[in-house]
Amino acid sequence: MSTEARVGHFPAVDWEGGALPYRVGHRKLGMWLFIVSDSLTFSALLIGYSYLRASNVWPTPFPFWPSIIFSSVMTFCLLSSSLTMVFGVSASSKGDKDKARKWILLTILFGVAFIVLHLIEWKHLIDEGMRPFFLPEHWVKVFTTTSGVPPSPLFGATFFTITGLHMFHVASGAVYLLVVAGRIKKLTHEDVEISGLYWHFVDLVWMFVFPLIYIMSVDAGHHLAGH
């Protein structure tokens, strides 16, 4: 567990407190606490989704094209945006603010690409007939069990709520980064690092949304193939 940040410290020394008990500024600590509370928001939503899924007949309607291809490319965009953000923070730590700004702008570009792809993917599903409280008729027909129990219409509600809230986080993160990029000369390195924390968190949430919402809802048996 020892890292260079703690060389010469026994863990017990970390608990002695002082002016900076965590050796981070108050703003960075605030962002960490915000991230904890936001993690719980998403955890609660994902567990609510799992609750509904386990207590209902659940459709698995997502085709390889377009849903899985789109969501995979979106995952690639978010992961790459995290990498460019790390490069931005790294440049900022060396005092190279111009380079940091360029990396942050590239991060925003990846974030916007994610949103655009996600909206196209939403439109596919809406055109198919999916609504927050209704399933398309052919989905209901295909996924009704042999004993006649229809699939839960809440599929759309969970999908649009969770991916919608995540998309909102990406959008607000892009605005946040735009402000940071614009004012970077006036900001300290720690401010840039804090914006990076938020952005990575948005990426982190997608690492759970993607498998639970998309991968677990793949139409692997091609039940909808002829429809």
Place this chain on the structure above:
Amino acid sequence: MTADAHVEEHFAGSNKLFISIWVWLLVLTLIEIFLAYKPMPIYLMLTVLLGLSIIKAALIIAYFMHMKFERLSLILTIIPMLVVCIMLLFVFFPDSFRSAGLRYQFKEQPPVAPAAEEEP
């Protein structure tokens, strides 16, 4: 504004390290997509996917979010309580399984999607 300017700069990690983390994250994502098309019981699939997701989350937190290079006191303040709170939410699942049984009066079998050959 510069009240914490004396906070030590200890930005660790080379670009090479971060690129290798990014490659790992992409590889784990590809494994997940591959698994989507492997027929397996849903509980096994869920376990494997969540396991991979937790590894990915840990990589992002440790390296991209720099947690590995923070003080131990910060790590111990943030992570364990989050894990405990999320675990506590699992208390709802027995009720979920119970309500599935109540709603559909299953005798022995849980609901399954119909086989494809039923369709015209």
